[in-house]
Amino acid sequence: MKIIVGLGNPGSKYKDTKHNIGFITLDEVANQNGINFNKSKFESEIAEFNFSGEKVLLVKPQTFMNESGRAIRPLLDYYNLTEEDILVIYDDLDLPTGKIRLRQKGSAGGHNGIKSLIRHIGTQDFNRIKIGIDRPQPGKEVVSHVLGTFPKETHEEMLLAVKNSADAVADWISNDDFVSTMNKFNSK
Numbered sequence: 001m002k003i004i005v006g007l008g009n010p011g012s013k014y015k016d017t018k019h020n021i022g023f024i025t026l027d028e029v030a031n032q033n034g035i036n037f038n039k040s041k042f043e044s045e046i047a048e049f050n051f052s053g054e055k056v057l058l059v060k061p062q063t064f065m066n067e068s069g070r071a072i073r074p075l076l077d078y079y080n081l082t083e084e085d086i087l088v089i090y091d092d093l094d095l096p097t098g099k100i101r102l103r104q105k106g107s108a109g110g111h112n113g114i115k116s117l118i119r120h121i122g123t124q125d126f127n128r129i130k131i132g133i134d135r136p137q138p139g140k141e142v143v144s145h146v147l148g149t150f151p152k153e154t155h156e157e158m159l160l161a162v163k164n165s166a167d168a169v170a171d172w173i174s175n176d177d178f179v180s181t182m183n184k185f186n187s188k
Contacts, residue, residue, distance in 0.1 A: 003076070005068070006058070006090075007022035009064050025129075026059075032166060044062055045062060051174065054173055057079075066112040066115075069121060072086070072117060073121060083121055087126075087129065090129075091146065093135050095130060096157075097157045099131075100131050100132065100168070133150075164185060
């Protein structure tokens with residue numbers, strides 16, 4: 001069983017913001033697999049399906065970004081899973097818009113959603129896909145940047161990153177080898 005976590009903030013106010021790229025990516029994975037987010041459990045919206053013989057949960061924590069770990073820890077406990085069974089998708093200021101970077105572990109790098117996951121899960125050793133949202137323009141605050149929408153000129157790059165991330169999710173589920181998936185998708 002695999003749990004794919006997309007980080008974001010609940011509510012229509014945040015729907016298309018850069019900080020919600022994890023939610024946007026899970027919507028793409030759900031769309032590709034013809035499923036909907038139709039369950040609510042452990043403060044999360046959940047879509048469930050089988051892929052290559054593996055049960056997969058797509059999870060959007062509804063706790064707001066800074067408390068994401070509060071929703072994920074109970075899911076891991078309920079399904080008796082470990083950090084090796086999860087993949088977390090989230091925004092990264094240090095990558096240009098359109099770029100993705102897969103990692104097996106690492107610090108939070110200042111990302112409050114990842115800080116919460118590390119705190120609640122008890123380790124920083126979990127699979128992740130970081131999707132670039134670029135740094136704010138000089139004079140613009142980080143908060144307004146991440147809570148803003150993608151400008152028209154970077155929309156295509158964002159859509160490509162979402163597609164590549166969804167493809168990486170499918171690759172990992174089917175081969176169950178995150179290093180292989182990292183090698184394939186980090187070279188793009």
